[in-house]
Amino acid sequence: MIIGNAEAAARQVRRMASRHRLSALQEARLVALHLHLNTGAQISRVRLNTNRRTMLSLRGRPHSWTVSMHVGLLDHDSIIAEIPEWVSGRGRTTSAQLRRCLQEVWLAQQAAAAVADGDLITCSTLPTLMGPLSLDAVFSAIHGTWFSHLPKPAVGWSRSSGRRTLMHIRFGAYRRHPLAYVQLNPRLDQPWVARCFVEHVLFHELCHHAQACAPIRGESPHSARFRALERSYPQHAEAQAWERAFLSRLLAPIA
Numbered sequence: 585m586i587i588g589n590a591e592a593a594a595r596q597v598r599r600m601a602s603r604h605r606l607s608a609l610q611e612a613r614l615v616a617l618h619l620h621l622n623t624g625a626q627i628s629r630v631r632l633n634t635n636r637r638t639m640l641s642l643r644g645r646p647h648s649w650t651v652s653m654h655v656g657l658l659d660h661d662s663i664i665a666e667i668p669e670w671v672s673g674r675g676r677t678t679s680a681q682l683r684r685c686l687q688e689v690w691l692a693q694q695a696a697a698a699v700a701d702g703d704l705i706t707c708s709t710l711p712t713l714m715g716p717l718s719l720d721a722v723f724s725a726i727h728g729t730w731f732s733h734l735p736k737p738a739v740g741w742s743r744s745s746g747r748r749t750l751m752h753i754r755f756g757a758y759r760r761h762p763l764a765y766v767q768l769n770p771r772l773d774q775p776w777v778a779r780c781f782v783e784h785v786l787f788h789e790l791c792h793h794a795q796a797c798a799p800i801r802g803e804s805p806h807s808a809r810f811r812a813l814e815r816s817y818p819q820h821a822e823a824q825a826w827e828r829a830f831l832s833r834l835l836a837p838i839a
């Protein structure tokens with residue numbers, strides 16, 4: 585039984601190694617991870633993915649888990665210990681070390697996707713802010729061009745995240761009460777940031793305002809109606825490409 589499982593596991597590892605063209609080192613880590621995950625009564629399958637969004641997920645039940653992990657995690661030695669630990673906690677707690685690995689893989693993956701999608705080429709010609717952003721003026725222009733039928737919300741900067749490296753970033757925010765108010769993240773006020781990206785963030789928040797001004801009961805914030813309105817921004821695709829290409833730079837500490 586145990587030998588049978590080990591053989592099946594070895595076959596599965598070899599199949600994944602050839603499908604994902606793993607290096608010898610990556611394959612060795614996958615084998616070690618299998619061994620760590622399958623001890624005693626514990627049986628866990630590992631699936632590799634190249635998914636753009638899901639870096640690590642867990643399905644199944646105790647003693648019979650399926651771990652789906654991004655192939656890039658095999659570049660990190662520490663996952664051999666970290667993932668079994670994470671599985672034994674039913675995927676509910678992620679250690680700082682594992683979060684760092686996930687963050688690195690995600691950023692590398694975003695950068696690779698940006699290259700593959702030609703984002704960097706798209707982005708190289710987009711005009712940048714060049715200097716300090718006049719938030720009021722840009723916001724008024726966006727409001728006046730596309731949302732002039734709605735009352736204009738107040739606009740301001742959100743709190744600065746200082747000189748830290750961020751794990752994630754919220755570019756803007758909208759709140760309806762007590763007064764309609766749009767906030768922009770001050771990290772976007774850097775001279776190399778594409779103007780259309782800043783405009784897109786403000787446009788996005790104004791779409792939330794439009795949604796709030798004509799509410800539909802039970803509608804989710806990023807509903808199909810919302811997304812359709814958001815896509816009407818003329819440089820929607822360019823702004824998205826810019827985000828993919830420059831996200832890691834936005835997360836980095838401000839020089």
Ligand SMILES: [Zn+2]
Pocket residue numbers: 788792805806
């Ligand atoms: Zn939103």
